[in-house]
Amino acid sequence: MKDDVGKKIKDLRNSRNLTLKELSFETDLSIGFLSQLERGLTTVAIDSLDKIAKALQVNLSYFLEEKASNRMPVLKEYENEVFQIVNNQFIHYHLTNDGKGKNLLPRLIKILPTKSEEEVTVYQHEGEEFVYVLEGILTLFIDNQRYELYPGDSAHYESTVVHNWANYTNKMVKILTVHTPNVFKD
CATH class of the missing domain: 1.10.260.40 (lambda repressor-like DNA-binding domains)
Structure with a gap:
């Protein structure tokens, strides 16, 4: 170095x-x-x-x-670090050593429970999303529809449709997500 x-x-x-x-x-x-x-x-x-x-x-x-070409294509679980915490509820981990130059953004997101079934603000953006539930029960809102997803369930949708996630249980929810576009590409 x-x-x-x-x-x-x-x-x-x-x-x-x-x-x-x-x-x-x-x-x-x-x-x-x-x-x-x-x-x-x-x-x-x-x-x-x-x-x-x-x-x-x-x-x-x-x-x-590090230069992107020097980065290993493998990320070991023990090397993964918290990337971002949003609203003290969503803990984001990037599942790649090198998001720059890549089209996909794979992430592990842990969603802490909310205190009540408060109103979820839906949003939309360019691209598409894939969500796979690893643990817990995810409440997914897509195009004004509410879905309960259990471990092993998945969803794949255009991000231009209004959407958002919530955790209305008393246990943590873990999801694997893959997004395009990768906002960290450049």
Whole structure:
């Protein structure tokens, strides 16, 4: 990884026509250290990398992201991390190491119980969705119809039709979803 970080720093520095001396002045890091970093001969602390990112006008994450071609096509269950929590009720996990450049967005979503059968706001968007219930009872609203889906049940529909999900039980619901378009594609 240190080789990739160094190469990215050097490429950005050169593209901005900065010398090592100028980058050193902007970051308060020595020329020798920056030179070694660019050649992959040393590592860098996050706070120093943040200084370099600011001087080169990029986000810190630019240096930490792996190239898509280097990512493994397999994601082990123990490697999966929470991606997003929506309304303190929907916990999203991406089921891919590399969503960029892919048309499909596979996700595991855990839906916490609601306190009552409150009104669900339906919505629509471009694309299509596939939902497969892994655990619990999912209440699915599609085109003003209400469906109860049990483990093993699935639904596949155009996302342009008004829809939404709810969990009106007292147990967590787990669903596998696959969406198009993948909003993280680019």
